[in-house]
Amino acid sequence: MRVDLHPCYVLHTRPYRETSLLVDILSSDYGRLCLVAKGVKRAKNNKANLLQISKRISLAWSQRGTLGNLIEVEDLGDRVNLIGSKIISCFYMNELLMRMLHTNEPHPEIFDIYQQTLTNLTQNQDEQKTLRIFEKKILQVLGYGLILDHDANTGEQIDANNKYYYVAEFGPCMSKNNGLQSIQISGKALKALDDENIWDNDIAKEAKRLLRMLLKIHVGDKPFGSRELYRAYLQNITAV
Amino acid sequence: MSSSSRLDQLITALCCLPGIGRKSAQRISYHLLQRNRHGARDLASALQLAMDEIGHCIRCRNFTELELCVICSNNNRDKSLLCVVESPADVFAVEDAAYRGVYFVLMGHLSPLDGVGPEDLGLEKLDEIMKEGEVKEVIMATNSTVEGEATAHFISEMVRKNKIKVSRIAHGVPVGGELEYIDSGTLSEALSGRREI
Numbered sequence: 001m002r003v004d005l006h007p008c009y010v011l012h013t014r015p016y017r018e019t020s021l022l023v024d025i026l027s028s029d030y031g032r033l034c035l036v037a038k039g040v041k042r043a044k045n046n047k048a049n050l051l052q053i054s055k056r057i058s059l060a061w062s063q064r065g066t067l068g069n070l071i072e073v074e075d076l077g078d079r080v081n082l083i084g085s086k087i088i089s090c091f092y093m094n095e096l097l098m099r100m101l102h103t104n105e106p107h108p109e110i111f112d113i114y115q116q117t118l119t120n121l122t123q124n125q126d127e128q129k130t131l132r133i134f135e136k137k138i139l140q141v142l143g144y145g146l147i148l149d150h151d152a153n154t155g156e157q158i159d160a161n162n163k164y165y166y167v168a169e170f171g172p173c174m175s176k177n178n179g180l181q182s183i184q185i186s187g188k189a190l191k192a193l194d195d196e197n198i199w200d201n202d203i204a205k206e207a208k209r210l211l212r213m214l215l216k217i218h219v220g221d222k223p224f225g226s227r228e229l230y231r232a233y234l235q236n237i238t239a240v
Numbered sequence: 241m242s243s244s245s246r247l248d249q250l251i252t253a254l255c256c257l258p259g260i261g262r263k264s265a266q267r268i269s270y271h272l273l274q275r276n277r278h279g280a281r282d283l284a285s286a287l288q289l290a291m292d293e294i295g296h297c298i299r300c301r302n303f304t305e306l307e308l309c310v311i312c313s314n315n316n317r318d319k320s321l322l323c324v325v326e327s328p329a330d331v332f333a334v335e336d337a338a339y340r341g342v343y344f345v346l347m348g349h350l351s352p353l354d355g356v357g358p359e360d361l362g363l364e365k366l367d368e369i370m371k372e373g374e375v376k377e378v379i380m381a382t383n384s385t386v387e388g389e390a391t392a393h394f395i396s397e398m399v400r401k402n403k404i405k406v407s408r409i410a411h412g413v414p415v416g417g418e419l420e421y422i423d424s425g426t427l428s429e430a431l432s433g434r435r436e437i
Binding site: 087 | 259398
């Protein structure tokens with residue numbers, strides 16, 4: 001099967017043999033998949049320059065089994081310039097997608113979400129908020145959407161002044177459900193995550209705890225390299 | 241299957257070289273056996289010595305059989321200028337560009353998806369060197385990839401904390417290059433990093 005040029009993002013590259021690369025990509029039409037980019041690291045080949053993360057490029061490949069063979073790369077003239085911690089955020093988005101998505105499953109919505117999140121990062125929007133919304137949307141598209149507007153037991157609207165227990169794979173409720181994993185979260189944080197509008201440090205912390213718990217169910221306990229790097233980065237800039 | 245198990249052993253061993261497959265390994269083996277046994281013995285002893293004796297310089301982490309490599313121990317080098325590169329091959333490249341300062345070799349770049357973090361790049365040693373007070377400027381010469389940029393940024397924060405000047409090598413038009421053949425990414429870097437003449 002030959003796949004013609006269409007927009008893609010590179011999620012990760014690994015060296016393969018002497019001059020080739022194994023490239024994990026997120027395609028707008030085919031979802032996540034791995035391509036073999038033969039000979040791209042040769043001195044006269046400039047394809048490797050284009051196979052960089054966070055750059056929107058156009059790729060064409062041929063595919064027989066699970067791995068594809070890269071045929072063509074074209075620059076889409078996309079000048080997303082991530083700097084500093086934003087690059088680490090992009091590493092995190094990539095790591096999350098690599099762990100959440102199965103290969104060869106088309107998810108056009110995820111491609112759009114990824115693209116929008118990168119744009120938000122470059123436009124200097126709140127980094128934490130941008131990443132939490134990204135996580136929320138990814139869970140939603142994959143069918144694990146969060147309930148953020150009503151009590152999962154009673155169906156009543158979430159009250160910003162109440163405290164809730166968010167029970168994994170169930171939703172927010174007023175009482176703790178023994179035996180199921182849950183964390184306490186304020187109604188204010190649930191509402192903020194729902195309407196993606198008001199945001200402060202407390203909400204950021206609560207939203208992070210909630211999404212970590214929910215993501216862990218799908219990605220497992222293995223630590224994220226990018227989260228550790230971000231932590232090291234923060235220590236690096238704050239320590240005297 | 242060849243006529244000798246020693247020959248098989250040699251062919252298999254040669255396959256560990258980059259770009260050498262079984263067929264090439266076979267050709268090299270026959271060549272050495274038929275025409276150049278002396279050269280092969282020299283190669284074997286050079287390999288043996290290199291593998292046994294070459295380690296890392298305690299200061300710049302480059303490959304050397306000495307405790308302190310030739311560059312770090314050379315008093316004519318400008319010790320106030322420290323160039324941070326990703327690999328020993330980059331040291332060779334920068335040396336050709338008539339650079340006369342000293343180096344720090346990271347032996348990789350930050351790549352969280354491959355499990356490479358700051359602790360794998362010897363940054364503690366780099367911090368120690370900066371705290372000695374001799375270094376006046378750190379030049380970040382990591383690759384112009386997203387991972388290279390992330391590494392440069394991470395280290396530059398560390399350098400700034402030590403109140404040392406930090407700079408990044410320029411990206412742009414190669415010498416002798418024609419604009420119409422340069423990719424737009426490089427050209428946009430060249431434009432944003434333009435300087436007054």
